[in-house]
Amino acid sequence: MDAKQVKELDKEYIGNTYKRYDVVFDRGMGSYLYDKDGKKYLDFFSGIAVNALGHNNKAIVEAITKQAKKFIHLSNHFYSDAQVELAKMIVDHSFGTKVFFVNTGSEANEVAMKLARKWGLLNKNGANKIITFYNSFHGRTLAALSATAQVKFHKYLNPVSPGFIYAKFNDLKDVESKIDKNTAAMLIEPVQAEGGIFTPNPGFLKGLRELCDKNRILLIFDEVQSGLGRLGRKFGYEEYGVKPDMMTLAKSIGGGIPLSAVVLDKKLEEVYTYGDHGTTMGGNPVACAAGLVVLKTVLKPKFLHEVREKGDYIIAQVKKWKNPRILEIRGTGLLIGLQLEKGAAEVVTAALKAGLIINVTGTETIRIEPPLNIKKADIDKGLAILKKVLA
Ligand SMILES: Cc1ncc(COP(=O)(O)O)c(C=O)c1O
Structure with missing residues (x-):
């Protein structure tokens, strides 16, 4: 099915409670998702904090395949x-x-x-x-x-x-x-x-x-x-x-x-x-x-330590932007919120267009919760997109 068909069938057959973003994903790998047209997106959302180890994680796929065969x-x-x-x-x-x-x-x-x-x-x-x-x-x-x-x-x-x-x-x-x-x-x-x-x-x-x-x-x-x-x-x-x-x-x-x-x-x-x-x-x-x-x-101490480091790094980088649109930065670890006064939904849409998946929660809060095993280089890539969009 191509993206257009999926969207049409969704509109016709899926219950009315979700407002979908205008993208149909085809596959994922690590901290990235790819849409039906092959465009690449960096995932700072993890399916609402679910994909802690990213997409298509080899060890998870192997474990569930092994169990499913039993x-x-x-x-x-x-x-x-x-x-x-x-x-x-x-x-x-x-x-x-x-x-x-x-x-x-x-x-x-x-x-x-x-x-x-x-x-x-x-x-x-x-x-x-x-x-x-x-x-x-x-x-x-x-x-x-x-x-x-x-x-x-x-x-x-x-x-x-x-x-x-x-x-x-x-x-x-x-x-x-x-x-x-x-x-x-x-x-x-x-x-x-x-x-x-x-x-x-x-x-x-x-x-x-x-x-x-x-x-x-x-x-x-x-x-x-x-x-x-x-x-x-x-x-x-x-x-x-x-x-x-x-x-x-x-x-x-x-x-x-x-x-x-x-x-x-x-x-x-x-x-x-x-x-x-x-x-x-x-x-x-x-x-x-x-x-x-x-x-x-x-649950490994080194992994947890890295999550804290990555979270601290994101907060420190965002602070450096000194963007007046960001009223407050909240959170700890890789559960981070940027409080805007307004326009959070537009920021999310613009970020998606630029290849970054983020989300709005609460009132005008941009939520950042990437996979816990995200690489530092990918954090930098995502932050560069977000900085540009917020500017
Ligand atoms: C703190 C908290 N509790 C409960 C839920 C509900 O979980 P579920 O959507 O899996 O029922 C959520 C979902 O976002 C949550 O964030």
Whole structure:
């Protein structure tokens, strides 16, 4: 199919929720994508932080091919060596002692919130309220959207699922004022990603941990976007020195194949019992085989160090431009936002035309999140395009 045919069929047959950019990709390699006409694009977006190891990664392709030749799917009625191996690797590198696999970030958050409510029922006189934070994003399913404290996402959702209380990010006093005896959990992104790349103030997440400990509340970190190397740490919680009770992972964990995980602290591993939750596809062997490659690569100290270096380098370079259109540079590791006053969408379109894929998030925030293994020379190429477009 040529690009024109794909666009026509998309318009005719695909549900109406996506606004596509005017490009039809044909293939990818490393940090580059190529469109149907052979034009080359540098990828500073990674499919929304999914392609941590770039496109067409040899080790991922080999691992999923090897697994697919054995079996692609069995269901969770049967053991899976890829699944147990991946769960062990996550546990070995994190605070967790057990892992529950599902398919998407939204679903992982649903599982964590369901578990928190069961914990509240068993341990805290039926406490079921969950505190979440303004400007957050936790996914598109009913409860995940209800947890997402952004009014624009609630427009057609009513009635929003009950039991969610919204507090201000970076405001411990406000959080404390929202706690009562029915508070079971807090759910927070260590770095608010979709909301516009907002990092926590020093001490904020530690303060939340203290409030949770004092009031017997579970602390859940949504690390769907900020986990697994994106911040230059194994997991986002390490960047801030705060251990959650549960953590959700998705996006990059399956190497581009749908996979997500809920990581549980020891004290929660007995909360779910037989039949409390289930999934047909979650922890699919092919996805877990890819996940093993991702984790084996990303969790290496040298790799993580390089992610931090590359992130610092991007921020330092952008600062040097002294471009008055950039009001603020936010982020850490390779999760970076450039706050513009206006015109972010036009910048993204112009960059695409010039061969660079970036994205807008929050309000007029240019989001930069390239593959974690991007080469320094490619960072320079992308920044040169962005500098020109912003000028
Ligand atoms: C922090 C966070 N949580 C949850 C989600 C939802 O993930 P998914 O789209 O895989 O359901 C996202 C997606 O962008 C996210 O950034």
